[in-house]
Amino acid sequence: MAYTVGQVAKAARVTVRTLHHYDEIGLLSPSGRTAAGYRRYDDADLERLQHVRFYRELGFPLEEIAAILDDPTADPAAHLRRQHDLLTGRIGKLQEMVAAIEIAMEARRMELKLTPEERFEVFGDVDPEEHAEEARERWGDTEAYRVSTQRAANYSKEDWLRLKAAQEEWGGRIVAALTAGTPADSAEAMALAEEHRQLIVGWFYDCSYEVHTGLADMYLADPRFTAHYEAIVPGLTEYLAEAIHANAISRA
Amino acid sequence: MAYTVGQVAKAARVTVRTLHHYDEIGLLSPSGRTAAGYRRYDDADLERLQHVRFYRELGFPLEEIAAILDDPTADPAAHLRRQHDLLTGRIGKLQEMVAAIEIAMEARRMELKLTPEERFEVFGDVDPEEHAEEARERWGDTEAYRVSTQRAANYSKEDWLRLKAAQEEWGGRIVAALTAGTPADSAEAMALAEEHRQLIVGWFYDCSYEVHTGLADMYLADPRFTAHYEAIVPGLTEYLAEAIHANAISRA
DNA sequence: TTCCGGCCTGCCGCGACGTGAGGGTCAAGC
DNA sequence: GCTTGACCCTCACGTCGCGGCAGGCCGGAA
Numbered sequence: 001m002a003y004t005v006g007q008v009a010k011a012a013r014v015t016v017r018t019l020h021h022y023d024e025i026g027l028l029s030p031s032g033r034t035a036a037g038y039r040r041y042d043d044a045d046l047e048r049l050q051h052v053r054f055y056r057e058l059g060f061p062l063e064e065i066a067a068i069l070d071d072p073t074a075d076p077a078a079h080l081r082r083q084h085d086l087l088t089g090r091i092g093k094l095q096e097m098v099a100a101i102e103i104a105m106e107a108r109r110m111e112l113k114l115t116p117e118e119r120f121e122v123f124g125d126v127d128p129e130e131h132a133e134e135a136r137e138r139w140g141d142t143e144a145y146r147v148s149t150q151r152a153a154n155y156s157k158e159d160w161l162r163l164k165a166a167q168e169e170w171g172g173r174i175v176a177a178l179t180a181g182t183p184a185d186s187a188e189a190m191a192l193a194e195e196h197r198q199l200i201v202g203w204f205y206d207c208s209y210e211v212h213t214g215l216a217d218m219y220l221a222d223p224r225f226t227a228h229y230e231a232i233v234p235g236l237t238e239y240l241a242e243a244i245h246a247n248a249i250s251r252a
Numbered sequence: 253m254a255y256t257v258g259q260v261a262k263a264a265r266v267t268v269r270t271l272h273h274y275d276e277i278g279l280l281s282p283s284g285r286t287a288a289g290y291r292r293y294d295d296a297d298l299e300r301l302q303h304v305r306f307y308r309e310l311g312f313p314l315e316e317i318a319a320i321l322d323d324p325t326a327d328p329a330a331h332l333r334r335q336h337d338l339l340t341g342r343i344g345k346l347q348e349m350v351a352a353i354e355i356a357m358e359a360r361r362m363e364l365k366l367t368p369e370e371r372f373e374v375f376g377d378v379d380p381e382e383h384a385e386e387a388r389e390r391w392g393d394t395e396a397y398r399v400s401t402q403r404a405a406n407y408s409k410e411d412w413l414r415l416k417a418a419q420e421e422w423g424g425r426i427v428a429a430l431t432a433g434t435p436a437d438s439a440e441a442m443a444l445a446e447e448h449r450q451l452i453v454g455w456f457y458d459c460s461y462e463v464h465t466g467l468a469d470m471y472l473a474d475p476r477f478t479a480h481y482e483a484i485v486p487g488l489t490e491y492l493a494e495a496i497h498a499n500a501i502s503r504a
Numbered sequence: 505t506t507c508c509g510g511c512c513t514g515c516c517g518c519g520a521c522g523t524g525a526g527g528g529t530c531a532a533g534c
Numbered sequence: 535g536c537t538t539g540a541c542c543c544t545c546a547c548g549t550c551g552c553g554g555c556a557g558g559c560c561g562g563a564a
Contacts, residue, residue: 004541005542015522017520018520020543020544034529034542036543037529037543039543061520062519077357080353080357083349084357087346087353090346091347094339098336101332105333257510257512267553268510269552270553273551286511288561289513289559290510290512308551
């Protein structure tokens with residue numbers, strides 16, 4: 001089977017220009033040309049294009065894609081594995097961000113519960129219970145939401161204040177460690193990381209070392225969290241993340 | 253609190269050049285300058301930067317980000333919701349791709365089971381059971397893998413051939429419908445879409461209408477699938493996807 | 505005073521295409 | 535056989551989101 005640029009473009013959902021470009025840089029040259037100079041793609045070309053598009057959608061530069069596809073040591077199974085790994089990695093990152101946002105949302109709801117007199121300012125005449133209902137409808141079926149909600153929903157104002165106090169006490173000690181120049185991979189810093197994890201386990205959800213390192217990476221990646229920590233003292237995010245990683249490694 | 257470009261850059265994990273760029277195009281201008289012309293960022297600037305980075309990492313163009321952030325009708329809660337929706341959407345897409353790859357991997361393993369004499373050609377002297385073990389270790393804890401494996405692992409050669417025959421019979425009919433010009437939203441095409449879904453339910457996993465439309469979108473997005481369908485007859489991918497969507501809508 | 509690191513403003517470059525301009529090709533219908 | 539319109543070709547310049555460097559000005563520490 002032979003196809004023209006237009007047909008290939010339509011099938012693969014790319015523009016003709018893109019195919020021209022791939023030809024120019026030698027990433028995907030059609031297997032032949034007609035007498036008039038028209039590009040002719042065959043099934044093998046199409047298959048290569050599929051792979052190109054896959055890696056491209058995950059943000060790989062074209063040069064790197066060429067290297068991957070032209071690697072003679074990689075069989076089809078290896079490609080599948082690599083693609084699977086890439087996807088699960090991406091999903092993991094996104095899920096961490098989701099968890100962070102869900103926590104942020106939860107915090108907002110808690111805040112509102114604690115200061116009911118503010119509810120009118122924020123919501124006007126809308127009942128916050130209604131708002132909670134809407135939230136449940138929208139993402140009530142994600143697990144993180146359920147877990148964090150079930151525990152946190154029952155926290156009283158006193159619980160909340162105790163948590164805050166515990167966090168602040170811990171925060172003071174890690175800031176001290178950082179400003180004192182204690183290395184992030186020292187036993188002291190790692191102990192602080194472990195305390196951080198225990199705080200999460202105790203108050204929110206069962207946080208494994210693996211999840212904890214994921215959380216650390218998220219602190220680094222998510223602006224809302226870096227803002228939080230950097231506002232306390234510059235470099236704290238990185239310090240904490242390093243300590244968490246070191247702690248997780250030492251326990252593995 | 254006021255920060256210099258360098259401090260902000262480090263905290264937000266971007267380069268100074270990026271901050272200069274954001275300033276140039278007016279996306280994020282520091283709230284002030286020192287007497288010497290040094291940029292001075294405050295906490296509000298930092299917060300804005302976090303949001304910029306968030307949307308940027310999801311691939312939004314800067315202009316669009318500016319529009320989102322400068323939208324006067326969006327409160328913080330609305331931003332959280334939008335971000336949550338975006339993330340879950342992305343995760344869904346990626347998970348569909350993962351499922352597709354897992355099925356492709358499963359198909360490969362089946363293929364190997366069916367023709368054991370080929371195993372030496374492909375694996376050399378490696379035992380395929382070992383390979384399967386490795387696969388379990390790598391992604392044994394994802395749900396799609398477990399479900400598809402548990403069912404498909406027990407398929408005999410006869411089962412596999414029956415599945416293939418059923419698929420081909422169905423394939424013949426949808427190609428006929430397409431070439432006959434039957435509209436994708438006609439009752440006939442929708443019935444074929446429904447049969448497609450039932451085939452999945454019967455042989456692999458419980459596929460809801462929602463999952464089915466997701467699958468259809470993936471067919472369009474994933475090159476490996478478009479290749480498969482377009483090779484049969486050009487336009488088939490789109491036709492099937494449309495029919496699936498129409499079917500799902502009509503059942504909702 | 506003299507460093508050295510950090511900041512400034514240009515300005516050129518790059519990757520991955522988008523978007524014409526100007527012109528040849530091909531199948532269909534008259 | 536000829537026109538017409540859709541499709542193809544090759545330049546070639548434009549865009550987006552920065553990276554990187556030059557040439558020069560600050561600012562705190564030794």
